Amino acid sequence: MNEFDLIRLLTRGLTTNSHVRVGPGDDCAVIDLGVPNRHFLLKTDAVVEGVHFTADTPPEQIGHKALARNLSDVAAMGGRPIAALITLALPETFQPSFVASIYAGIDALARRYETAIVGGETTTNPGRILLSLTVLGSVPSDRCILRRGATPGNALFVTGQLGGSLAGHHLTFEPRLAEAEWLATHFHPTAMIDLSDGLAGDLRHLLRDDALGADILETAIPISPAARIRAREGLNPKPALLAALTDGEDFELLFTVPARSSVALLDAWKERFPKTRLSCIGKIRKEPGLVLRSNRGSREINDHGYVHFT
Ligand SMILES: [Mg+2]
Structure with missing residues (x-):
């Protein structure tokens, strides 16, 4: 089963409600909170040691990449980021300075795009680092760009x-x-x-x-x-x-x-x-x-x- 088949299987028939404009299947979810002319964007994305970076990747770059991937998805909707949450799973032996540098990499990029880091979670994960970020963004509702919408001749x-x-x-x-x-x-x-x-x-x-x-x-x-x-x-x-x-x-x-x-x-x-x-x-x-x-x-x-x- 490939990644897309798995996503289709997992997201079929999931709970939704009247706030959801776009659910799974675009670069971000699009949520309507009743704010006039504005929609909100939600995205989560993880990087894993050995998959998205290696054991010798500089920690600042690990942090940068984890946030940048999420911000790239906010960009793909035409939106702006507002805030982010961080989940970091670490092997039992880790260097505090290494972890601090991951955060420094996240924060340096967040600062350039005025994205507040508003919370997080740290936990253990035997063997390798996993870093997952969740980003909230917003977009004027008439300028939100979806994946669907192209027409022949475009x-x-x-x-x-x-x-x-x-x-x-x-x-x-x-x-x-x-x-x-x-x-x-x-x-x-x-x-x-x-x-x-x-x-x-x-x-x-x-x-x-x-x-x-x-x-x-x-x-x-x-x-x-x-x-x-x-x-x-x-x-x-x-x-x-x-x-x-x-x-x-x-x-x-x-x-x-x-x-x-x-x-x-x-x-x-x-x-x-x-x-x-x-x-x-x-x-x-x-x-x-x-x-x-x-x-x-x-x-x-x-x-x-x-x-x-x-
Ligand atoms: Mg994307």
């Missing part, structure tokens, strides 16, 4: 560069909160997600369970220099293009806008975020499937790579 955009995350980006990335809020305010993306599992896999979440498809232009994919170096030096067995399509933890924004907004968006973005790349990589289409187009022909892709030539 242009597909991605921020930054893809595929080099394991070279270090996954520990040090800055969540795209400023960019996402700006996008939500000025260009009303029809759908948005942050890239945690790789472009090819995460894009499917914008296609409403394969009700839609997408055409991707191979030359438009922003492959990170780190992905090219890792492929060349044999550090990643995949070619750089495939790493950019399928490697996880890029934490860039993937979103759609009506095609007629594309040029204005690219122009305004260059003015507002001159140091961050924004790429139009293709468009949404009616027919299901992800098709990668180049001057050599077309190939269909799935989460793991190319399926076949079409």
Whole structure:
């Protein structure tokens, strides 16, 4: 059973109530507390030693990553973080200074985005560290961006560069909160997600369970220099293009806008975020499937790579 099948099994028929606008299945849950023109966002996410970081990862980076992953999901809804809770499970022998440094990493990032750390829980966990954060955010209700909402013909955009995350980006990335809020305010993306599992896999979440498809232009994919170096030096067995399509933890924004907004968006973005790349990589289409187009022909892709030539 894969992760998505498990989530489907666990969330089927769960209790809900009239406050819930969006339950499981988007980047954050969306809650209506009756505050005019405002919705609240809830997200929880954990990092585990040996899975998301290693025994020699600097503790500040462990803390940074744990909060940044949550903030990236708040960004994906167009929202702003308000407060966070921390749950930390530690092996029985631990260095207090190591734990203090994890907190320092969390707090340094929280401070930049005015996110209050309002409580937590520490417990033991034999063997390895687990760090879970829960974040509360908010968003103007008419600017909350969901994963569903893309329509055929919409242009597909991605921020930054893809595929080099394991070279270090996954520990040090800055969540795209400023960019996402700006996008939500000025260009009303029809759908948005942050890239945690790789472009090819995460894009499917914008296609409403394969009700839609997408055409991707191979030359438009922003492959990170780190992905090219890792492929060349044999550090990643995949070619750089495939790493950019399928490697996880890029934490860039993937979103759609009506095609007629594309040029204005690219122009305004260059003015507002001159140091961050924004790429139009293709468009949404009616027919299901992800098709990668180049001057050599077309190939269909799935989460793991190319399926076949079409
Ligand atoms: Mg996400």
